[in-house]
Amino acid sequence: MKESLSKIKKEILSCKKCPLWKKRKNAVPGEGPKNAKIMFIGEAPGKNEDATGRPFVGRAGKFLNYLLEKNGIKRKNVFITSVLKCVTNKPNFKFIEICKEYTFRQIEAINPKKIVLLGNFAIRTFLGKKIKVSQIHGKIIKYENRILIPTFHPAAGMRFKKIGKLMEEDFKKI
Ligand code: URA
């Protein structure tokens, strides 16, 4: 039997495997249907996410919502998470290496067809440390029995108009 999403969530909520647990108010496991067809993976919760325990509810989340809506994707139908589940504004690969098993287990539990990677940290977690989002964004990449769609992080898309436009193009491929 496949492991359940709620079991993974429970583990994340009490996880102390890396030092980021000390600064969190709430771990942010992610949210969405247990059989979502599409998953979005960001880098780490920020202040608003830490306060609420929900992913992408701050300003970057507003931009993500805009991109979803523009493409007729309902947020309630997709699963949204990040490669780190505890708040930080300085993600690093030492902690991602420890935390990423949760995201991989969530993928196995949900079994999505498409995984959208938001920004360099998510992209490098899946595709290797040397890859740059600017080179790979918008490309469809086969990954086991799924596809990966790398794009920029919504925080960058929100701040820089040019990146926002590139993200709009990339999101059409979802
Ligand atoms: N940025 C992320 O990468 N993830 C969140 O959950 C919020 C902001």
Ligand code: SF4
């Ligand atoms: Fe655990 Fe991940 Fe939080 Fe570190 S960031 S404490 S590994 S859930």
